Amino acid sequence: MVDDVFLLGGELPVRRLGLGTGGLVGPGYWGPRGSRAEALALLLTAVERGVTLIDTADNYGPDLAEELIAEALHPYGERLVVATKGGVVRTGPDRWHVAGRPEQLRAMCEASLRRLRVESIGLYQLHRFDPEVPLAEQLGALAELRSEGKIRHIGLDTVTAEQLRQALELVPVAAVQNPYNLMDRSSAEVLALCEARGIAFLPYHPLGSGALTRESAAAVTAVAAEHRAGPGQIALAWLLHRSPVLCPTPGTGSLAHLAENLDAATVRLTPRELAVLDALGG
Template sequence: MDTFTFHLGGDLPVRRLGFGTGGLVGPGYWGPRGETADARALLHAAVDRGVTLIDTADNYGPELAETLIAEALHPYREDLVVATKGGVVRTGPDQWHVAGRPEDLRAMCEASLRRLRLDTIGLYQLHRLDPEVPMAEQLGALDELRREGKIRHIGLDTVTREQLAEALTVTPIAAVQNPYNLMDRSSEPVLELCASAGIAFLPYYPLGSGGLTRTPAAALATVSAEHGAGPGQIALAWLLHRSPVLCPTPGTGSLDHLDENLDAATIRLSPRELELLDVVA
């Protein structure tokens, strides 16, 4: 087991257990979830607990999550990396469309820079590949922003192994976000390529949208009981053990749940427990 640190793009160190901001906005990623002060307190608490990777997107809210981050945490700690995404336009709760034209991506990135009050975004992720725009044009736009110093590293969201391999022929890719958790390992081929290429894999739905904690499988319940921990903590600890490139960023709107999630980094799973959990999928 390593020290739970990963270097994005080989040069940007982050703690592997981060914080996702989807839980700071309302259902369907639309509007506020609760009081602004509570969201700010949660962001402060995450950083105070040692989180150095905060994952967000321009369409969370929309725009709300990025604004909250800047209001709560700017000026930022030197070791804090704010990762955001562009390429999706949200028009209502759970309603969105892909917008991957180069001019759209540039406008979105520059708007995120203003909202986050940053000169450079540490990790800027293409939220979805636009099937109507050649990949080389989409990534070319991000690569141009990188050369201008507005992006430090480029990431992808929801891609196949083949798409990731093609993207790597266009520009360096520092991170990928795909669904991956104890129950859903459909992105295993993508994880394998990330591991071999030294690319961070930020699994979304690391707790299976809550399904892993609401009705934990027998093996998960057994290991949880052995550690006196919640099933969510064991599921996150499993991710940290599964591969050194996995960097989960679970989100929450609760301070208590935040502490539970971050405490997962202290759990050490034995080979027997890992073998037991491997049958869950």
């Protein structure tokens, strides 16, 4: 039986299949994608369908994704967790740099609070470690924001297992975002550590940037046919079966694609199918 709910930070329940907001902004995470009305409708529909975890970042747009979330969904329901990120400054399409000085992280967090129209962010994630700033200073800034009530839980984005271990010596970590999908198991060690520590793992590119919905392996197509589902749905269902800490948040700008993604939560894979899919990772 696949558990549909994860306790973020051991106390905050979220539906494991959530929504990412990168698909609401333009290519390279720059500017709008489609009409504002379409983006707002998609966010509303996701919540109506039961999504309780929405993942975003201050540099999506930049600023735009957070603004759309607030416009569509504020005041937020008690069950909805909006997770955002700071520590990266975007200067153009696919152009960005890290900015991890404590004063920068504080300013970014406070700006996200204003855009999201909240006093506290459920999950605030350090988007990248800044190699020019001691890790203790970066995480210390987030710990201070947490003690002030501006952050409820701290997360990390794109880390090695050793970096995660170092971070855990400094602050409680509620969530990690790393690449992980049917074809990319490069973060397997990080996933194992998350399982051992009860940390949510939000796999980014859960559909392989769309590749798993197109020319996926024949094995995926065969399993999809058995369930009258699409390959992308099987890829998401596999993540939900793979580990109880995996909480995929696929992004899209399409209402039809949103419905397809969310329907993946109803797919129940057999042990035989799981074995076939597990083998695809090498």
